[in-house]
Amino acid sequence: MSESDAVNASRRKFVTATAAAVGAVMGTVVGVPALGYLASPALEAGGTDAWVPLGKLDSFPVAVPTPFSFTRSRVNGWDKSTRSYTVYVLRDEAGVKVLSSRCTHLSCQVTWQADQNAFTCPCHDAKFGAQGEVLHGPPPKPLDTYETKIEDGTLLIRVVEA
Ligand code: FES
Numbered sequence: 169m170s171e172s173d174a175v176n177a178s179r180r181k182f183v184t185a186t187a188a189a190v191g192a193v194m195g196t197v198v199g200v201p202a203l204g205y206l207a208s209p210a211l212e213a214g215g216t217d218a219w220v221p222l223g224k225l226d227s228f229p230v231a232v233p234t235p236f237s238f239t240r241s242r243v244n245g246w247d248k249s250t251r252s253y254t255v256y257v258l259r260d261e262a263g264v265k266v267l268s269s270r271c272t273h274l275s276c277q278v279t280w281q282a283d284q285n286a287f288t289c290p291c292h293d294a295k296f297g298a299q300g301e302v303l304h305g306p307p308p309k310p311l312d313t314y315e316t317k318i319e320d321g322t323l324l325i326r327v328v329e330a
Contacts, residue, residue, distance in 0.1 A: 219324045268312040
């Protein structure tokens with residue numbers, strides 16, 4: 169190998185090493201923020217616990233389970249979902265109770281039947297009393313209740329999503 173061949177080989181190695189180093193720096197400068205941007209939604213916590221206002225407590229009749237429906241949107245990473253809820257507000261002398269409309273057997277939606285004075289589930293013919301207690305059928309426990317609070321006369325329930 170001549171002296172000029174050795175110099176050319178050395179230059180080639182230097183240029184290759186320099187290009188690799190510049191490429192690595194550029195890749196890091198551009199790549200790390202880009203990966204952070206792409207991954208950030210997956211790292212955000214979704215809303216899983218919230219107080220939902222149902223309206224003025226006085227607007228709900230006494231001693232009549234009254235349905236109230238609402239939807240909640242939830243963003244969990246890349247997944248955005250909307251869920252609908254129907255609850256029943258029951259006011260009486262003791263205060264207020266808010267019942268879930270999801271049957272405790274297999275989660276079908278119950279409805280209040282005033283003529284039967286009961287919530288009925290269409291899936292397996294279950295019945296719940298006005299306080300949510302099981303009257304008939306396979307449900308293993310009463311209807312679920314929501315934690316409630318009153319703020320400035322407005323009824324709120326605590327919704328916890330799994
Ligand atoms: S889901 Fe309601 S009784 Fe089965």
